[in-house]
Amino acid sequence: MxxxxxxxxxxxxxxxxxxxxxxxxxxxxxxDTEQKSIYLDYGSAVHKGLEFAFWELKDTNTLNKNEMMKTIADLSLDYAYGDKDGELKTLAIKDMERLLNYEGFYQKIKNxxxxxxxxxxxxxxxxxxxxxxxxxxxxxxxxxxxxxxxxxxxxxxxxxxxxxxxxxxxxxxxxxxxxxxxxxxxxxxxxxxxxxxxxxxxxxxxxxxxxxxxxxxxxxxxxxxxxxxxxxxxxxxxxxxxxxxxxxxxxxxxxxxxxxxxxxxxxxxxxxxxxxxxxxxxxx
Ligand code: SF4
Structure with a gap:
């Protein structure tokens, strides 16, 4: 074959x-180019943060603000090397806040x-x-x-x-x-x-x-x-x-x-x- x-x-x-x-x-x-990419690391961190939040929503039917913000703080370490002024972290927090309030896209998944x-x-x-x-x-x-x-x-x-x-x-x-x-x-x-x-x-x-x-x-x-x-x-x-x-x-x-x-x-x-x-x- x-x-x-x-x-x-x-x-x-x-x-x-x-x-x-x-x-x-x-x-x-x-x-393998082995180049570190801030955007790839940021993308993975955002995916991990959303995954965590959606598991919580699926399992407990609630979103825990403190836990979500802690997750972002922990995950932002993954891309902090290229996020000197914290711009990416601010964007990730805004996205989590939209999820907490079911705004924008997240309106669609409410209930x-x-x-x-x-x-x-x-x-x-x-x-x-x-x-x-x-x-x-x-x-x-x-x-x-x-x-x-x-x-x-x-x-x-x-x-x-x-x-x-x-x-x-x-x-x-x-x-x-x-x-x-x-x-x-x-x-x-x-x-x-x-x-x-x-x-x-x-x-x-x-x-x-x-x-x-x-x-x-x-x-x-x-x-x-x-x-x-x-x-x-x-x-x-x-x-x-x-x-x-x-x-x-x-x-x-x-x-x-x-x-x-x-x-x-x-x-x-x-x-x-x-x-x-x-x-x-x-x-x-
Ligand atoms: S440099 Fe351009 S043409 Fe060459 S492999 Fe990369 S994308 Fe393709």
Whole structure:
């Protein structure tokens, strides 16, 4: 049996779509850059803080302000090295306060049944490559799953980024369709929607479930600022994941570079032969 790279995650798929060469440096050549990232550490700390608070809510039906603030204080040690003026800690406290008061996104989860927190999944998508039957395994964790008043499930992913997703990213992103498929495997039902909770920005974006995008839905989403976005359909998402898996296992395709302004932030730019020279403009 051939050795295929078939153990994936959503972040691997996303990275491969950004730049196949970058994905190869990380997952095939296994070049670890070991650079400490304040934003990654801050993101993990916020996720841990929310996980703690949601477990408490699930187990006791209450939120304990003192415990939540203590958790933030403890977790902020994880990223304090880059948070000299305490800006990130202030943002994390504001987010916890919104949760305590059920404001912004958290209004949605007030009095709802919490079904899963950091719910682990392993989605299996069978396919064929070079005449062999292969299972593509996509592993991950879903930050939060709750049941809404209409008895339908909703999946939530907490984001700590500085920017919301644009229309294109919301329409084409595979993260929420992967969660929909994983939920179907675990609970035997598709959620009605997936929500990105932007904790720093006090806002959220919702994508509705559909098996297949209809012409009518497509037309509505083509508007400049569409009110409603449907996540990519299940069939189309599976097709795209299978194609990505095949490209990942194509030795020539793996070496494809995708130079863009993102190269400036790429940990591998010093060893990449095709990195873009783009630099941010210096502030005057
Ligand atoms: S420097 Fe740019 S082209 Fe090279 S691996 Fe990184 S993102 Fe890809």
């Amino acid at each position: 051939s050795e295929f790279h078939n153990n994936l995650s959503y972040s691997q798929i996303d990275l491969f779509h950004q730049c196949p060469r970058k994905w190869t440096f990380k997952y095939i050549d296994k070049i 709802k049944e919490i079904i899963g927190i950091e719910e682990e999944f392993n989605l299996v998508i069978p396919t064929m490559l070079c005449g062999e039957n292969i299972d593509i395994n996509i592993k991950g964790f879903i930050d939060l799953i709750y049941r809404d008043d209409d008895d339908k499930l909703v999946v939530v992913d907490h984001k700590t980024s500085k920017k919301k997703f644009d229309k294109n990213k919301r329409r084409n992103n595979l993260q929420i369709p992967i969660y929909f498929m994983a939920i179907f495997d675990k609970f035997g039902e598709y959620p009605k929607s997936g929500i990105y909770n932007f904790t720093k920005l006090n806002t959220f974006q919702e994508s509705l479930f559909t098996e297949k995008i209809t012409d009518e839905q497509n037309e509505l989403m083509n508007k400049r600022n569409p009110k409603t976005i449907w996540a990519k359909g299940i069939k189309e998402s599976k097709k795209e994941i299978i194609q990505t898996f095949k490209d990942m296992n194509n030795k020539k395709f793996r070496l494809t570079t995708n130079p863009s302004p993102l190269c400036y932030f790429c940990d591998y730019k010093a060893i990449c032969t095709n990195a873009s020279n783009w630099k941010p403009k210096e502030k005057k």
